[in-house]
């Protein structure tokens with residue numbers, strides 16, 4: 001592993017990110033993601049995939065895991081937002097809205113963040129839907145983080161497309177897994193359940209709704 005890239009200056013930027021980017025991903029979750037991704041990447045080829053970049057909060061933590069292990073992370077998002085990022089939802093961010101296209105557009109905010117953290121050499125953005133990206137992402141990854149659309153069809157499509165790409169002994173992470181249906185939507189919990197009942201994955205650990213599974 002390289003020297004720890006999480007200097008006090010970097011940590012203080014990362015601490016503020018969740019607030020800047022509307023709190024989809026907390027600092028504590030980010031640190032856990034960094035830790036688990038660093039371990040998995042150090043034990044393999046140093047390759048991670050993220051599904052659902054949004055404005056780059058989680059990507060930044062994965063980018064630093066890549067930097068710590070001399071690896072790289074591919075981050076997939078069409079950057080048009082999920083249904084829950086739309087104007088009628090509470091997580092809507094007016095400043096990301098593209099009036100001409102009547103859609104949100106997170107690409108520019110994402111690129112600025114990765115550039116400002118000097119992570120360009122470690123983060124490869126793919127601006128495409130999951131369906132398109134998985135047509136050419138074929139190599140096995142050490143670590144895959146699923147945090148894309150949370151609707152049933154999109155979440156299951158992400159699971160079926162990306163879970164087979166986790167190498168043996170590698171880690172699949174899923175965000176927004178809520179056992180209690182009053183705390184959040186079902187699809188992330190359902191894909192987590194699908195993974196453990198498939199007998200291809202075993203539960204490793206979790207921090208709140210951020211779950212980690214190891215590929216057998």
Ligand SMILES: C[S@@+](CC[C@H](N)C(=O)[O-])C[C@H]1O[C@@H](n2cnc3c(N)ncnc32)[C@H](O)[C@@H]1O
Pocket residue numbers: 021024025051052053054055056057058059076077078079080081082106128129130131147148149150154
């Ligand atoms: C919950 S946000 C991701 C949050 C992000 N991980 C963070 O740390 O803030 C979900 C993202 O998934 C993307 N998304 C939804 N459906 C998608 C699809 N079918 N293909 C690619 N990206 C998709 C959206 O554009 C949105 O940016």
